[in-house]
Amino acid sequence: MQIIQKLDSILKDALKEIEDSKSLPSLEGLRVKYLGRKSRITAVLKGLGALPKNERPSAGKASNEIKRKIEGALEQRKEQLSRDIFDGIATTERIDITEPGVQGPKGSLHPISQLSMEIEDIFMSMGFSIAAGPEVESDYYNFEALNIPPDHPARDIQDTIWTVDQTLLRTHTSSVQVRTMETKKPPIRVVAPGRVFRYEETDASHEHTFYQVEGLLIDRDISVANLIAVMRTMLREVFKKDVKVRLRPGYFPFVEPGFELDISCHLCNGKGCSVCKGSGWEELIGCGLVHPNVLSKSGIDPDVYSGFAFGMGLDRLVMMRYGIDDIRLFHSGDLRFLKQF
Numbered sequence: 001m002q003i004i005q006k007l008d009s010i011l012k013d014a015l016k017e018i019e020d021s022k023s024l025p026s027l028e029g030l031r032v033k034y035l036g037r038k039s040r041i042t043a044v045l046k047g048l049g050a051l052p053k054n055e056r057p058s059a060g061k062a063s064n065e066i067k068r069k070i071e072g073a074l075e076q077r078k079e080q081l082s083r084d085i086f087d088g089i090a091t092t093e094r095i096d097i098t099e100p101g102v103q104g105p106k107g108s109l110h111p112i113s114q115l116s117m118e119i120e121d122i123f124m125s126m127g128f129s130i131a132a133g134p135e136v137e138s139d140y141y142n143f144e145a146l147n148i149p150p151d152h153p154a155r156d157i158q159d160t161i162w163t164v165d166q167t168l169l170r171t172h173t174s175s176v177q178v179r180t181m182e183t184k185k186p187p188i189r190v191v192a193p194g195r196v197f198r199y200e201e202t203d204a205s206h207e208h209t210f211y212q213v214e215g216l217l218i219d220r221d222i223s224v225a226n227l228i229a230v231m232r233t234m235l236r237e238v239f240k241k242d243v244k245v246r247l248r249p250g251y252f253p254f255v256e257p258g259f260e261l262d263i264s265c266h267l268c269n270g271k272g273c274s275v276c277k278g279s280g281w282e283e284l285i286g287c288g289l290v291h292p293n294v295l296s297k298s299g300i301d302p303d304v305y306s307g308f309a310f311g312m313g314l315d316r317l318v319m320m321r322y323g324i325d326d327i328r329l330f331h332s333g334d335l336r337f338l339k340q341f
């Protein structure tokens, strides 16, 4: 039968070309050429109608078989070519694991983070643990529980950035004092380093976003002498020598008595400069004995327990330790500054 001979000759040509093809795109071309709508097989099949009726089934069957054979040959060749390509990559693109790598630039911890971690270690060696609280805080924890009710004039001392619904960006880490007293029973010894925010104009020693380390110690018979001893120990550890400090009366509604602890300005050796505003002293720590109202509001009996609290300006401490003359450098993103630490 003429049609069967034609199909056999197409099959022979197809198998030869498939065998000789060297790439996946050329194989795809052959699939279109031999099995596509404009292929020779399709043309042959169109002539089936002209055959006598009894010859048509065997011719149709033969053409299907040839198509299957071509498909099988294409699939086999594709697998072979893919394997060859993969083997080629494996030999030409071998990785030399002995080749030295390229070292990317290395960052380092910010000086504030470095000192914060050091301070945590110093206090941990004195038996303190580390506490933390949220930066977005409620009016209650930032003010009210600290003996600063609404309309109290002391609210004006710290210019506040309010968000919504009596919520604010905490103006000091003292909010962590209250959260700690609510959840821990005395004796309590914690420090809480953290970021605080104030709606405040900046200058060489003032930032709107800065860091404080809060400290709280509550036990029986705690006095100002204990507070001073702990402050001195901490400063000696930070500066590796005794540093000149002075204690002044200070007003914070959540302590009684309250103090401001100043450190002799390390930038001008006490002579007076733009950081200490010519005074020779830099205000570093607000502190005092925890007010009985604050203790009882947090469920601690002020007749049994007393305690001290402090809030230290961490940025200023870093400035004094390294002789940095402008607090704004910390957030400037200036790599020349940061690379020195």
Ligand code: FA5
Binding pocket: 158, 171, 172, 173, 174, 198, 200, 205, 206, 207, 208, 210, 212, 252, 255, 258, 283, 284, 285, 286, 287, 288, 309, 310, 311, 312, 313, 314, 315, 316, 327
């Ligand atoms: C307070 O924030 C009190 N919460 C401190 C405190 C805690 C008192 C516990 C009593 C008991 P003050 O606003 O003074 O107080 O801030 C404390 C320290 O943070 C200052 O001594 C100073 O070192 C630092 N500080 C204050 N304002 C700024 C500022 N704008 N920029 C950088 N550091 C600041």
